[in-house]
Amino acid sequence: MGESKxxxxxxxxxxxxxAARQRRDDRGPGQDGRSSSGASTSGMxxxxxxAVEILAGLAVGVGIGLLLDHWxxxxxxxxxxxxxxxxxxxxxxxxxxxxxxERRAEEERKRGSNTGPEQ
Amino acid sequence: MAExxxxxxxxxxxxxxxxxxxxxxxxxxxxxxxxxxxxxxxxLWMVIASLVVTLLLTxxxxxxxxxxxxxxxxxxLLYEVTANMIRENVGSDGxxxxxxxxxxxxxxxxGNVLGLIPGSFTYTSHLVVTFALAAxxxxxxxxxxxxxxxxxxxxxxxxxGAPLWTAVILVPIExxxxxxxxxxxxxRLFANMLVGHTLLKVMGGFVVMxxxxxxxxxxxxVGITALELLVAILQAYVFTILSCIYLADALHxx
Numbered sequence: 001m002g003e004s005k006x007x008x009x010x011x012x013x014x015x016x017x018x019a020a021r022q023r024r025d026d027r028g029p030g031q032d033g034r035s036s037s038g039a040s041t042s043g044m045x046x047x048x049x050x051a052v053e054i055l056a057g058l059a060v061g062v063g064i065g066l067l068l069d070h071w072x073x074x075x076x077x078x079x080x081x082x083x084x085x086x087x088x089x090x091x092x093x094x095x096x097x098x099x100x101x102e103r104r105a106e107e108e109r110k111r112g113s114n115t116g117p118e119q
Numbered sequence: 120m121a122e123x124x125x126x127x128x129x130x131x132x133x134x135x136x137x138x139x140x141x142x143x144x145x146x147x148x149x150x151x152x153x154x155x156x157x158x159x160x161x162x163l164w165m166v167i168a169s170l171v172v173t174l175l176l177t178x179x180x181x182x183x184x185x186x187x188x189x190x191x192x193x194x195x196l197l198y199e200v201t202a203n204m205i206r207e208n209v210g211s212d213g214x215x216x217x218x219x220x221x222x223x224x225x226x227x228x229x230g231n232v233l234g235l236i237p238g239s240f241t242y243t244s245h246l247v248v249t250f251a252l253a254a255x256x257x258x259x260x261x262x263x264x265x266x267x268x269x270x271x272x273x274x275x276x277x278x279x280g281a282p283l284w285t286a287v288i289l290v291p292i293e294x295x296x297x298x299x300x301x302x303x304x305x306x307r308l309f310a311n312m313l314v315g316h317t318l319l320k321v322m323g324g325f326v327v328m329x330x331x332x333x334x335x336x337x338x339x340x341v342g343i344t345a346l347e348l349l350v351a352i353l354q355a356y357v358f359t360i361l362s363c364i365y366l367a368d369a370l371h372x373x
Contacts, residue, residue, distance in 0.1 A: 045353055049307060056303035061295050082295070088288075089295035093303070100364070 046101060053093040061086015137320035141244055141313070161248070164240045168229040197225070201359070208363040212370060220366075223252070224359040231312065231351035235344070244312035246305060249358075253301035256362050264369035275372060304361055311354045315347045 065082030069075050145157035179194035187195060201221045205213045213220075227243060234241025242248050264272040276293040277286055322340045326333035 045350075045357070048311065049357070052303050052307045052310065053299075056299040056306060057296060060299040060302055064295065064298070085291045085295050086299075088292040089299060092292060092296045093299065 050094055050097055053097055054090040057088075057090025057093050058083070058086045061089060137317045137324065140240070140316060140320060143245075160240045161242045161245065164233065164242050165226075165230070168226060168233055168242075171233065172225045172229050197228075200224075204356075204360055204363055208360060209367045209370065213363070213366060216366060220359060220363060223256075223362060224355060227252075227308070227355035227358055228352065231355050232348070234312065234316070235347060235351060241312055241316055243308055243354075244316055246309045249305035249309045250301065252358075253305040256304070256365065257301040260362075260365045260369045263366070264372075267370060268372060272369070272372070275368065300365060304358065308354050308358050311350055315350055319343060319347060 061082045061084075062079065065079035065086075068078040068082070072078065144160045145155075146160060146163060147158035149155070149157045175190065176194050176197075179188075179190040182188060182191055184191060198221070201224050202217065204224075205217055205220055209216070230241065230243045233239055234243065264275070268274075276290050276297065278289060278293075281289060319340070322336050322343060325336040326340065329336065
């Protein structure tokens with residue numbers, strides 16, 4: 001009597017487990033709570049990374065411009081020229097960073113759907 | 120460190136200084152030829168970080184058990200993360216740079232994480248430290264590039280397949296972009312550490328000042344501390360992975 005009740009309980013548990021697994025698989029990778037919280041924090045990291053990239057390009061451009069002006073005595077032309085070049089460089093940097101992040105996300109997605117988490 | 124010893128002191132004197140924690144204090148004053156090379160709290164924590172890493176790795180691996188103990192599996196995990204990073208980003212010929220990359224990663228990781236201990240000093244929150252590291256990487260990568268490719272390394276500054284006349288604009292832009300690498304690399308790590316630690320101290324100050332209502336910022340502080348741990352690990356990882364990418368550029372000339 002007790003044993004049959006146990007097995008029926010086990011069977012019900014198994015059914016519920018299967019349903020839960022099914023639901024999780026349907027939602028696909030990157031949808032469960034853990035990875036979505038990871039995505040939101042790494043979103044901040046990505047934003048900061050791109051902001052720093054823009055800043056660094058401009059800072060280096062302005063720095064070179066000021067130095068060249070100082071040496072050549074061509075105020076303010078080198079500063080203007082290298083400010084524009086620095087802006088261009090920071091755009092190039094941002095494009096590269098974005099492309100690299102995209103590639104990485106793509107790889108992650110592929111890995112997630114094929115083999116699941118590595119041991 | 121910035122937190123005063125008792126609450127009254129803070130409310131009365133308002134001597135909460137969130138930036139106090141970044142102050143460099145000479146522990147053993149030392150002057151050589153007019154140059155100040157004192158052993159500071161920053162240097163002390165670098166030594167501590169190196170010791171902790173060395174102890175973790177040597178003691179952890181001393182058993183060489185097939186089924187690793189906890190410490191051994193931590194050591195193996197750190198090793199494997201770095202090895203994977205180099206294999207994926209640099210390729211098989213990046214293996215001989217493993218010792219340097221691994222040392223770099225460990226130094227930054229333990230600098231960031233040990234800095235979260237109350238009262239400790241975070242040496243990665245100083246631009247001098249991060250920029251010195253970035254400058255070493257920048258110079259090394261440039262030298263490796265010129266050794267591997269000779270003057271062909273200069274092709275890095277001109278995108279493949281672009282019309283020749285665009286060189287007038289593209290080469291200076293690429294040059295500035297290349298020179299901005301060490302700046303962005305060092306500023307990113309330094310800014311993350313500085314901002315995070317200042318935020319922690321400011322929130323800590325609220326807890327002290329608000330008295331019983333300070334439970335609210337205290338709860339927030341718990342969350343922020345967890346986030347800071349994540350940032351500490353992530354930023355060490357990002358710094359290392361970008362070094363790997365720069366190295367790959369120098370070795371393979373995309």
